[in-house]
Amino acid sequence: MSVAARPQLSHLRALESEAIHVMREVAAEFERPVLLFSGGKDSIVLLRLAEKAFRPAPFPFPLMHVDTGHNFPEVIEYRDRRVAELGERLIVASVQDSIDAGRVVEETGPRASRNRLQTVTLLDAIAEHGFDAAFGGARRDEERARAKERIMSFRDDFGQWDPKNQRPELWNLYNGRINKGEHVRVFPLSNWTELDVWEYIDAEQLEVPSIYFAHEREVFRRDGMLYAISPFTELIDGEEVFSDTVRYRTVGDMSCTGGVLSKAETLEEVVLEIAATTITERGETRADDRVSEAAMEDRKKAGYF
Amino acid sequence: MTLDLLRFTTAGSVDDGKSTLIGRLLYDSKQVFDDQLAHVAEASERRGGEGTLDLALLTDGLRAEREQGITIDVAYRYFATPRRRFIIADCPGHQQYTRNMVTGASTADVSVVLLDARRGVLEQSKRHAFISALLGIPEMVVAVNKMDLVDYSEDRYAELRAEFEGYAEKLDGVKTITYIPLSALNGDNVVTRSAQMPWYDGPVLLDHLENVEVAYDHPGEKPARFPVQWVVRPSNGDGDYRGYAGQLASGALRRGEEIAVVPSGGRSRIAAIDTFDGQLEEASAPMSFTLRLEDELDISRGELICHPDEAPSVGRELRADICWMATDLLRPGGKYLLKHTSRTVTAVIDGLEDLLDTHSLERIEAPTEMGLNDIGRARLRTSAPLAFDPYSSNRRTGSFILIDESTNATVAAGMIAQDASTARAD
Ligand SMILES: Nc1nc2c(ncn2[C@@H]2O[C@H](COP(=O)(O)OP(=O)(O)OP(=O)(O)O)[C@@H](O)[C@H]2O)c(=O)[nH]1
Numbered sequence: 099m100s101v102a103a104r105p106q107l108s109h110l111r112a113l114e115s116e117a118i119h120v121m122r123e124v125a126a127e128f129e130r131p132v133l134l135f136s137g138g139k140d141s142i143v144l145l146r147l148a149e150k151a152f153r154p155a156p157f158p159f160p161l162m163h164v165d166t167g168h169n170f171p172e173v174i175e176y177r178d179r180r181v182a183e184l185g186e187r188l189i190v191a192s193v194q195d196s197i198d199a200g201r202v203v204e205e206t207g208p209r210a211s212r213n214r215l216q217t218v219t220l221l222d223a224i225a226e227h228g229f230d231a232a233f234g235g236a237r238r239d240e241e242r243a244r245a246k247e248r249i250m251s252f253r254d255d256f257g258q259w260d261p262k263n264q265r266p267e268l269w270n271l272y273n274g275r276i277n278k279g280e281h282v283r284v285f286p287l288s289n290w291t292e293l294d295v296w297e298y299i300d301a302e303q304l305e306v307p308s309i310y311f312a313h314e315r316e317v318f319r320r321d322g323m324l325y326a327i328s329p330f331t332e333l334i335d336g337e338e339v340f341s342d343t344v345r346y347r348t349v350g351d352m353s354c355t356g357g358v359l360s361k362a363e364t365l366e367e368v369v370l371e372i373a374a375t376t377i378t379e380r381g382e383t384r385a386d387d388r389v390s391e392a393a394m395e396d397r398k399k400a401g402y403f
Numbered sequence: 404m405t406l407d408l409l410r411f412t413t414a415g416s417v418d419d420g421k422s423t424l425i426g427r428l429l430y431d432s433k434q435v436f437d438d439q440l441a442h443v444a445e446a447s448e449r450r451g452g453e454g455t456l457d458l459a460l461l462t463d464g465l466r467a468e469r470e471q472g473i474t475i476d477v478a479y480r481y482f483a484t485p486r487r488r489f490i491i492a493d494c495p496g497h498q499q500y501t502r503n504m505v506t507g508a509s510t511a512d513v514s515v516v517l518l519d520a521r522r523g524v525l526e527q528s529k530r531h532a533f534i535s536a537l538l539g540i541p542e543m544v545v546a547v548n549k550m551d552l553v554d555y556s557e558d559r560y561a562e563l564r565a566e567f568e569g570y571a572e573k574l575d576g577v578k579t580i581t582y583i584p585l586s587a588l589n590g591d592n593v594v595t596r597s598a599q600m601p602w603y604d605g606p607v608l609l610d611h612l613e614n615v616e617v618a619y620d621h622p623g624e625k626p627a628r629f630p631v632q633w634v635v636r637p638s639n640g641d642g643d644y645r646g647y648a649g650q651l652a653s654g655a656l657r658r659g660e661e662i663a664v665v666p667s668g669g670r671s672r673i674a675a676i677d678t679f680d681g682q683l684e685e686a687s688a689p690m691s692f693t694l695r696l697e698d699e700l701d702i703s704r705g706e707l708i709c710h711p712d713e714a715p716s717v718g719r720e721l722r723a724d725i726c727w728m729a730t731d732l733l734r735p736g737g738k739y740l741l742k743h744t745s746r747t748v749t750a751v752i753d754g755l756e757d758l759l760d761t762h763s764l765e766r767i768e769a770p771t772e773m774g775l776n777d778i779g780r781a782r783l784r785t786s787a788p789l790a791f792d793p794y795s796s797n798r799r800t801g802s803f804i805l806i807d808e809s810t811n812a813t814v815a816a817g818m819i820a821q822d823a824s825t826a827r828a829d
């Protein structure tokens with residue numbers, strides 16, 4: 099049988115196919131996977147990929163959101179709507195509950211954030227539900243430590259990542275063998291860039307939370323970033339509140355995620371803006387990465403997303 | 404036609420300048436974001452003093468890597484030019500991290516092997532070139548780096564090129580080797596043509612990467628191989644639906660075609676090719692989709708669907724090249740889990756046929772064991788049959804990994820030999 103040369107699969111469809119393959123491998127080889135859904139753009143893409151991998155059947159895993167209590171209300175509203183639309187089960191693991199139970203201690207002061215606390219809530223929830231694999235939307239283009247991580251990334255029974263001793267990952271043959279108490283994190287979007295994600299959202303016409311589009315908001319400037327006024331932010335002397343047109347490139351806590359000045363009101367405009375940007379999404383919007391040279395590596399070692 | 408998405412990897416001995424080269428490639432093609440560059444500048448100055456810009460820090464992102472000034476694990480970087488998108492795997496050169504290099508190289512279409520113009524063709528350069536060839540990477544670039552340290556000497560370049568050519572004659576599987584003299588540090592012949600080496604009239608590195616044709620340009624032109632990953636059987640009302648989900652490893656499938664299921668041996672026709680976006684008349688590699696068949700067959704994960712007249716070999720005995728990645732020794736009689744496509748079985752090492760000296764490329768017959776980073780040929784027997792092709796004709800259905808059940812570690816990469824099961828010596 100001879101097959102005529104056919105057009106190449108576009109790079110987005112090639113990335114999509116690779117990600118679907120990864121999701122099915124995990125569904126087949128693990129007993130209790132979970133998909134971490136934050137309502138952000140990357141996990142929105144994960145949900146679409148799960149539909150492509152498993153429909154017409156329901157997903158072979160629940161969704162889980164680690165809710166810091168400091169989220170943008172627009173994102174929580176979107177999260178619940180999307181989950182209802184899909185008819186899938188959502189588990190909410192609450193950082194507030196971890197604080198109330200004395201598992202973590204809330205930071206104080208105007209720069210306090212619940213970012214670090216999430217790790218404990220996440221690991222507790224993984225242990226409580228006995229999850230052995232957790233899908234995350236992290237991408238290698240986001241940050242230098244993430245650039246080093248495997249698609250299927252092993253976590254020991256303390257939830258720790260050991261970047262100096264990762265399992266070889268050959269071809270597309272994933273080794274999902276673990277002992278009880280250990281788990282893996284799985285990143286189907288490892289090889290996607292931020293631009294790929296937006297082009298895909300546009301191609302698939304996926305709905306995203308409204309904060310990804312330009313809107314008027316009360317903000318103040320700190321460390322070169324524009325933060326939203328919210329019940330979770332305290333102004334420091336001299337900081338002034340003003341109104342401007344911003345959008346968000348990443349979805350994190352209101353306390354540590356900056357907005358960017360933007361006029362992009364549609365998916366096409368967002369794609370154009372991202373294609374032209376000269377600064378990375380985390381560099382532009384996340385205070386949590388600026389703590390030290392290896393801030394992300396250190397958090398990941400401790401079990402962060 | 405050239406590929407939309409090209410994956411390439413770096414290879415070569417420690418300190419030959421692989422990470423610096425990738426940094427230079429990204430920097431000179433203006434693919435470094437402002438904040439990344441600011442960070443790298445700051446981190447460079449902290450280590451090297453004012454005015455230093457160590458472009459290797461664009462990929463050497465781990466704390467331990469920066470402390471030691473070496474690469475420990477693969478860094479993946481992404482960039483695009485108007486011609487192509489690239490996925491770069493920047494690999495470590497240090498012998499201790501060979502398995503990480505194999506990880507980065509296993510998915511590459513092009514391997515860029517660096518030589519240090521002063522130090523020449525080292526043992527480790529050869530080992531990495533050999534591994535690239537063994538992994539079936541069809542295109543090799545030999546980048547003779549640090550030309551600035553040898554006064555951009557044409558003679559030195561010619562000497563190294565001749566030496567490498569002598570070695571490469573014995574490498575199987577590499578289609579073309581392209582030699583480029585460059586300086587990653589100064590950017591000569593990386594993205595822009597060097598004024599220092601007017602005697603060189605070949606392509607600069609980026610040009611070459613943008614234009615090189617790889618076999619993967621036509622992944623559809625091979626026999627169809629569809630390993631079943633997952634059976635879609637909704638329990639929520641859609642009671643009759645039974646679909647076989649997977650990613651087409653090679654070739655193409657059409658609705659209505661007759662298919663065979665191996666190793667179990669069933670036959671049927673394709674009733675539908677389902678995707679979330681609707682049904683397809685035809686699908687080609689590397690698409691993921693779900694097949695429905697006309698007949699009710701008992702097919703589970705690990706079976707492979709193909710055309711009846713182009714079926715792969717089926718058997719429980721294999722000969723394969725093994726890259727051994729564990730400190731524990733590999734010995735005849737050893738028992739491991741073997742993962743091949745979507746099937747995991749138990750495998751016993753029946754015998755070791757030879758061990759390769761990557762320096763001389765000579766084969767040492769009948770070794771008693773293999774140690775960390777050794778490459779050799781072994782005979783294996785599996786607890787259940789596998790449906791496989793030689794690695795040289797199909798990377799997906801010709802590769803496997805071995806897992807040590809007591810540690811769960813991935814201990815070997817396996818590549819099934821051409822004469823896979825014919826020459827068993829018993
Ligand atoms: N003079 C000169 N030095 C170079 C050149 N390229 C790299 N170097 C230097 O060589 C040293 C090693 O460079 P790296 O890029 O870290 O080497 P590597 O091959 O990535 O090393 P590993 O990843 O650890 O195997 C650094 O000090 C570089 O600055 C070059 O073209 N000329």
Ligand SMILES: [Mg+2]
Binds near residue numbers: 473496
């Ligand atoms: Mg390096």
